[in-house]
Amino acid sequence: MDYQQTLQEKVALCLSLQGAKETFPFDSKTHALTIGAKIFALIHMYHGDLYVSVKCQPERIDLLRDEYMSIKPGYHLNKKHWITLVINEEYDVEAxxxxxxxxxxxxxxxxxxxxxxxxxxxxxxND
Known part of the structure; x- marks a missing residue:
């Protein structure tokens, strides 16, 4: 799997949403996708896997984590409100x-x- 290409595809997917912008407030490798200067997705590589973190309703998080092994608590985020999709060879979340x-x-x-x-x-x- 070409993770750099997949990373660019995920960023492009986020940027397809009205008014979405890409910023790098943390470092040059962590893509922060924003709407109105507020982050709605973080995308980065970590230990060979691609991480896509998104906000989610707290009542849905446990259900999603039970259904998909690739959905983890938000990586370095508030685990009550964020989840992380870990994209690797075992990725099981449908497009x-x-x-x-x-x-x-x-x-x-x-x-x-x-x-x-x-x-x-x-x-x-959108630009």
Whole structure:
């Protein structure tokens, strides 16, 4: 598996969402995907695996972790609100589910933005 290509595909998937931006606030290798300057996804390589961390409703986290072995508690994040998809040779999350989790995280962050920031996102064009 070409993890660098997969990383770029995941970043592109996140950037396809309205108003999403890519930043590097932590280091040059951790891709932080933001909406209204708030992070909705973190993507990076760690020990040969690709990690995609997204926000999730607390009541869904245990269900997802029970169903998928590739879904772990949020890596270096609040484990009550974040999950990490560990992408490696044993990755068991379907593409549709993965995209739904990313969109869900985006929506959770968007809904918490002030109305002015939401309107800025709504009327922005992705670069």
């Amino acid at each position: 549709e589910t993965e995209f739904a989790l990313i969109k869900n995280s985006y929506q959770l962050i968007f809904d918490k933005l002030p109305k002015k920031a939401q309107n800025t996102v709504r009327f922005s064009a």
